[in-house]
Amino acid sequence: MFDLVIRNARVVDGTGAPAFLGEVAVKAGRIAAVGPKVAGPARAELDAGGKAVAPGFIDPHTHFDVQLLWDGAARPCLEHGVTSIIPGNCSLSMAPLRAGDRKAVIGMFQQIEELPPEAFTIAFDWTWEDWEGYRRALEKGLAINVAPLVGHSVIRLWVMGPDANQRAARPDEIAAMQDVLRQCLAAGAIGLSTSFVDVDETARPVPSRFAQFAELDGLCAVLGEFGRMLQIVPEFYDADITIARIDQLAELSLKHGIPTTFSPVFDNRQTPQSVDRILDRAEEQFARGARVWPQMQTRPIDISFSLLRPSLFFARLPSWVRVLRLPVEERIAALKDPETRARLLRDAGEDGGERIMGRLVARAGEAPTDLAGKTLKEIADARGQGCALALIEVSLEHGLDVAFLAANGGHDNSDRIGPLLARPHVHVGAGDGGAHLASFSTYGDTGYLFSEFVRGTGALSLEQAVAKITGETADIWGLKDRGRLAPGQAADIVVFDPDRIGRGEERPVFDMPGEGMRYTRDSVGVEAVLVNGELAWTPAGYTQAKAGRICEMA
Amino acid sequence: MTLTVQRRFVTPEPDETLEALAARALPDLPLEAAMDRIRGWNLHIFAMRKPRGLLLGGDVVFVEPPRS
DSSP: OEEEEEEEEEEOOSSSOOOEEEEEEEETTEEEEEESSOOSOEEEEEEOTTOEEEEOEEEOSBOTTTGGGTOTTTTTTGGGTEEEEOOOOTTOOSOSOOGGGHHHHHHHHHHHHOOOTHHHHTSSOOOOSSHHHHHHHHHTSOSSEEOOOEEHHHHHHHHHGGGGGTSOOOHHHHHHHHHHHHHHHHTTOOEEEEESSOBOTTSOBOGGGGOOHHHHHHHHHHHHHHTOEEEEEOOTTOHHHHHHHHHHHHHHHHHHTOOEEEOOOOOOSSSHHHHHHHHHHHHHHHHTTOOEEEEEOSSOOOEEEOTTSOOGGGTTOHHHHHHHTSOHHHHHHHHHOHHHHHHHHHHHOTTTTHHHHTTOEEOTTSSOTTTTTOBHHHHHHHHTSOHHHHHHHHHHHTTTOOOEEEOOOSSOOHHHHHHHHHSTTOEEOOOOBTSSTTTOOOTTHHHHHHHHHTTTSOOSOHHHHHHHTTHHHHHHHTBTTOSOOSTTSBOOEEEEOTTTOEEOOOEEEEEEGGGEEEEEOOEESEEEEEETTEEEEETTEEOSOOOOOBOOBO | OOOOOOOOEEOOOTTOOHHHHHHHHOTTSOHHHHHHHHHHHOHHHHTSSSSTTOOOTTOOEESSOOOO
């Protein structure tokens, strides 16, 4: 007897094959049968009403490393149909990490991922140092499947201590890092992540950036023993450097027999040829036999912020970052201080900040009603001020609680992006779930794939889009028994309405530890999510199921 | 398959200075001229980074100008 049969389903099986009307049977957490008609009784039935029934979506670029310790569903990821996530990207993970190095890693997570400090102090019991301990802590309450990467920066910290962000490693230290990586992979890490762009909370490059190529080569030799993935963040703002990174990844892929991936890749209206050059180079390397997967996100770049907290928006304005990192009372004093204010205005540009800030829009519901919907340029002109000064003074007048949106900062030409996403070697991902919490909502990128590029521009068919974020993703990463609706596969299943699936409006919520704020989006058009055969979410809410697992590798 | 030609680069040796890197990468040029060219071709290191010019082990350092 089956545990569950989903009937009247438009089966989209994750392979890219044409959808068909049929049934899907589940038993003991696995797909037991798929076909036009499944024979045999079942303890429970679900009528899909002709809606799409697909493998659970897989998100390959997340930073839920910390959140998973108090929220095993990685909310709201799961309700968007995502049943497996890959955290530990960008050289950062929560293990291996000695107690004495926690402060350094917290600083990096706060800078890069915008997690509130309380996320590290009140939300979980930090009991582990090694990967095995972290894995055990994670496994206590997972509702979603997790395939974690281990971060190069933390491996460096483990081996080199405070020298990790000071110098190149000696041969004995590289050998020690290889041993640590080997232990992590044996204990369930699915690969290694590194970064060539990130900085810590003091704006110093993260430890991984101090590694010579020989160090990365040595670590990739260990990845080769396991056939595991290397993920990198290249200098994505420059096509020439990104292409150089692609060539380095290809060398490592061919030498060690490993898959590699880099993220993000953005389309850019100012230099539209860049993304084509990057993707063409990756395809050249694929033709040589290398595996170098470009990861591209679906959503446009939108950043929201207020002066209540640090934001990615100010990443290129260090003087602003320094002020926004102060405690609120000190921050308000600094924004009023003539000397500090002069420095902020100077750094905002000779045009008074118009180029950088003029097109910001005061967010409805998060700004006074007389300002909501207006651009900062309009607000500044009405006050007879420059944009940067208006931003400071308007914020001070309202206790800093005025939010602005920098909309469509790039990657926003759907007619171009659709065909890019459809290219065979483009890996749809790079969403950054669990990161940049106070700057934008990463949730709903999967729904946006369907609403914008299947129903909208038509660049992908329903089957292609599903395959991109299920079967193809599982294959790229080597996830065992995930990503397809086929007998023997894990019963990770999403039921959704292809005519409705999308993403809700971005809205602020205060559900992080210490009532920390983040932007989120509700799911739209998702009707049920099963993880390893257990019903994990319906529009009525989350169930009590804790069926998530650490993913096994093929 | 033959790869299309892309912009040439080197990566820094351990503790390598700009002077040493420029001499290694552009041996036919006078040292000052070589250093100037390296600086000019690598704004991501010598203009955008803070502190400017901090050479990191993982850096891509271009040894020729952009090709287009």
